[in-house]
Amino acid sequence: MSSFSIRQLTFGTPEGQTHSHSYYDISVLDDAASRVLVHRMSFAERQPEPSDTVRVGIVDVADGRWTDIGETSAWSWQQGPMAQWIGGGERFAFNARDGERFIARVFDASGRDAATLGRPLYAVAPDASFGLGLNMARLDALRPGYGYAGGSESFMDNRHPEEDGVWKLTLDGDGEELILSLRDAVRFLLAHLPLKQRLEHAVRRYHYWFNHAKISPNGQRFTVKLRWRKPGGPWNGTQGVSLTCGTDGTDVRLLADATSHVLWLNDRQLYFWRAGELALFDDTCPRGTRRGVIAPELIKKNVHVRHLPPGPLDRLGEMVLDTPYQETVDLLLHDEENGETETIDRFEGHRPARGPFRCDLHPAPSKDGNAIIITSLRDGGRQVYLATRGG
Template sequence: MSQYSGLERRIAAVLQRFPGLKRRLKEVYQRVNYYAYADRDFEYAVADDATLSTVSDRYGAEPTDRDRFFGYFDVHPWTASMDGFLLHEVSGDAVDIRLYRDGDHTTLGTSLAWNLQQGSRTQWHPAAESVLYNDRESDRLVAREVYSDGETAATYDRPIQALHPDGTEFLSLNYDRLDRNRPDYGYGRDPRSLPDPESDGLWRVEMDSADDELLVSLQSLIDRSETTAPPEAHYLNHALYDPTGERFVFLHRWNGDEGRVSRLYVADRDGNCRVVMDDTVVSHYCWLSDSELFVWGRTAAHGDGYHVLDVDTGDTEYVGALDDYGDGHPSLSPDGRYIVTDTYPDRERKRRLLLYDRETEDVTELGRFFEPLRFTGETRCDLHPRWSPDGTAISFDSAHTGRRDSYILDVSRILS
């Protein structure tokens, strides 16, 4: 009874054309379901062979009453040796970026450029014990690089979106456009004007020289889209390098009379790009290899759901095993066999954490986590699961206690 029905999902798909109306109706419908179905005494339940702990429990740090979280699902919070763990800790209008290790913590920096979904895009440099995160400096957004002791390594003139696998460069985009169109992914700057789309888009920043280059102009993407939506209604999001770093994917979105439209592009290192998914709806994805994506989106053949997409041929394979669960945030295990993903709250306000075995196509429910009604819209607390480097644990954020916090689920016995 807790999952939304196929009819409800079809209605939601139709309302995709009217994002403002959909948002308001969704809030009302969630509230009705909450009072009708939610068990407000329930907090969480995990699988018998899984062990749940807080970051404070695992790393011996002192508990706090502040909200803590890591952020998005495409990066992970652990050091390479897993002896340390990164978190954002909310402090008024800022977040403290903290490294928990050996029963203590180090504040690596404080950021004024953050949101509840992605934090400050805080992420480890893959080749050095340093951390990159976004911040405000005067009236501009920058990326900062700091060492694990808090010493500043560098400041870059553009904010980071995605870091190259070898750590030599990163992709940057315009977060002010997200503030205008998707404020839950922006930094609350409320921009009065936006750059001309000819000089805006997706940038590459070289880390050794700090030089930047516009790889994909937003205007070039607007020219390919058949819409009357004005330039300020277009934006980019979710850029992600493939495992080799030779190419990357990103979303071009706009809000027009046709509703919110998403196009998934793949681009080479020179910014030459082409559409690989173009049926209105594309949301979240992860790379399976240097040519395949695991992506939730819409295709003419199968409708909405998870697909394996070959970015070279454009071929898609529908993942029917996850058909009952809706959209989520997928992440591939280090050994390539498993995908962990999550769900949005069902009518009982429970979020599910799911393990999908690519070999057997089995789906295991790792846990359910209650989300209080006040965590909705831009303040929602998606689980955003991420694998540990050794593939034995999953990090995720949750608000099931009534406060936003970060958790670690040991799944080693389930996998064995």
């Protein structure tokens, strides 16, 4: 018997009305675990066009009531409009479109407009003092399914533009700063690659982009994926590295290559899927240092995993994870200290299992780790479910 119970929060599949939360590594639940940010869609299994919109709303966990906030055409299948709470529930934000530019809109807890950011928001510092933004138009051009369609600032005529990269944003909309440009990141990368790999980059003339920015618990560093491909050519997970950098733009480090689903455990350590294992690394200079492998008997394939509770921990204990990229997906609870694992629930009907239109569970826990939001195709369309400990 699972220590968590599952309850469906959103409905509408027979009427063609589906729902999802944005992503697994942002705050989609407020700190009280009483409200979840959700977006509502009306089609499936095709790439969004610039005119395709979703409705963003707040779902009340107690009764499933939907409070409509607004419409946006800045969204993707895998990460939605990055709708997330700021400061535990005092404010929230989601990305939007202003003509051919992407922006972010910030609201107070009641849904009133509070600020407009000049760039899309990707990650929010734990103390809500700032956010990080990435170029979602370039991301869409180079990794469809994650960026936003139709933006005018992809800079695709430049393989590694110096005027684009990771932006530090004030959440009142008053300021922005480019703290790590693509050009500087690529120069750093090439300086730390073996000669053979440097020559490959020179010959193939890759285009580079950033994705998956995440801020350390103390807000002093961030990690980001630097990836590359030839436009229109093949891409796989080995064509990228994870960097870490100070949030003031200094002290860039090469965490590791070919990483996936990177998360901060604390201010000094991160864990991620790499080379057939869920690895724990120290954020050391100039390269990360591997410290061990997590749950090797259980985790043999890439997963979305969050430690519980999701704040900084000295060592891993309880974790929630899914088993993605297959038609039947399990939601698991694992305790690394005693080695015990239980299946919270099994979700069938996840077709397609792979590709840009797949539906991952993306388990997103509450602040105390006692509630978990997921999105599943269990009833035939994307809908949001809540797992509650002891519920």
